[in-house]
Structures are given as C-alpha cells and as structure tokens.
Amino acid sequence: MHDPFDHREPWETPHGELLIEPARAGDETELLRLFRERLSFQSSYFLCLHHYHTDEQALAALRDRLAAHARREALVYVARQGAEVVGYFFLVRLQSPDGLPSSLGIGLADRLHGAWIGGRFMDLLIEAAREMGHREIVLTHHPDNRRAAALYRRKGFEYTGEGSEWMSPDGLRREPRMRLELG
Numbered sequence: 022m023h024d025p026f027d028h029r030e031p032w033e034t035p036h037g038e039l040l041i042e043p044a045r046a047g048d049e050t051e052l053l054r055l056f057r058e059r060l061s062f063q064s065s066y067f068l069c070l071h072h073y074h075t076d077e078q079a080l081a082a083l084r085d086r087l088a089a090h091a092r093r094e095a096l097v098y099v100a101r102q103g104a105e106v107v108g109y110f111f112l113v114r115l116q117s118p119d120g121l122p123s124s125l126g127i128g129l130a131d132r133l134h135g136a137w138i139g140g141r142f143m144d145l146l147i148e149a150a151r152e153m154g155h156r157e158i159v160l161t162h163h164p165d166n167r168r169a170a171a172l173y174r175r176k177g178f179e180y181t182g183e184g185s186e187w188m189s190p191d192g193l194r195r196e197p198r199m200r201l202e203l204g
C-alpha cells in the first residue's frame with residue numbers, strides 16, 4: 022500500500038465489484054443512507070456508530086470524522102457499489118497525544134454479509150496501521166454480536182478484560198474491548 026490516505030482499489034466479490042476508496046467531504050448523506058437504509062435494525066444496533074437521536078447529529082459526527090481523515094488523524098474508507106456507499110471502515114486516533122492505540126470500526130450493508138468482505142476491510146486497515154508504525158489496534162463490539170467476535174478473533178484480536186461504557190440513545194451500553202498487537 023502506498024499512501025493509505027489516498028488508497029483506492031476495486032474488489033471483486035460474490036456480490037459484484039466494490040470500489041474501496043477514502044471517504045470524502047460530501048459523502049455524509051450517502052453514509053447516513055448506509056446507516057439508516059442498508060443496515061437491518063440488528064446490524065445498526067450492533068454497529069452503534071453515529072446512532073444519534075437526529076440525522077443532523079449523525080451528519081455532524083460524519084463531517085468531523087471525514088475532516089479527521091483530511092488532517093491525517095484518521096483513516097476513513099468507504100466501499101462503493103455504483104453510486105451507493107455499502108461499506109464504511111476506519112481507524113481513528115492515529116495521532117493520539119495521550120498515546121492511546123488506534124481504534125478500528127467496520128460497517129457493511131446487510132446484503133453483503135457472509136462474503137468475507139468485513140475481513141478484507143480489517144486486513145486493509147491492519148496493514149495500513151503496521152505501515153504507519155502503530156503497535157496495536159483496539160476495538161469494541163456488542164457482546165451479542167458473535168459473528169463479529171469470531172471475525173476479530175480470527176484476525177488475532179484478544180479480549181483485554183476491559184470494556185467501554187457510554188450512554189447511547191437506547192440507554193447504557195457496555196462493550197468488551199479487544200486488542201491486536203502489531204509487533
């Protein structure tokens with residue numbers, strides 16, 4: 022991978038070709054459509070990214086994340102299929118002043134589940150983190166999301182015994198933390 026902030030590549034999948042590229046200013050509305058229209062209720066609940074009370078709050082958070090990519094403080098990619106954004110994956114805290122590890126997240130339209138696309142997203146982000154010299158990546162997941170947990174374990178993530186807790190629109194949310202040491 023050359024410059025991970027400008028990485029683009031087509032992926033052939035069982036569901037057709039995807040174009041993987043950095044998210045860009047102006048993608049916020051299409052990303053919101055991914056969250057609101059292309060994820061089932063369960064997928065949206067498990068993802069819990071930008072799960073805000075209003076679309077305006079979600080769009081503001083997305084603008085902030087895309088601006089962080091432009092500043093090279095986060096890697097934010099989308100998977101496009103035609104004009105639709107069908108995947109969203111990222112590493113945040115790339116330049117954490119307090120030394121916290123980068124955090125990884127992925128979201129994929131339900132119609133693309135089960136084709137190993139999420140694993141390919143993770144491979145791309147893990148390789149980018151290695152190339153940038155990061156020593157570890159962390160993530161959290163909903164405890165009932167067994168498919169995600171299995172994927173993360175296959176990629177080498179291990180539970181830390183810690184977790185994250187915050188108030189979501191649905192109430193208190195607790196998620197276990199996993200870590201991948203990049204060596």
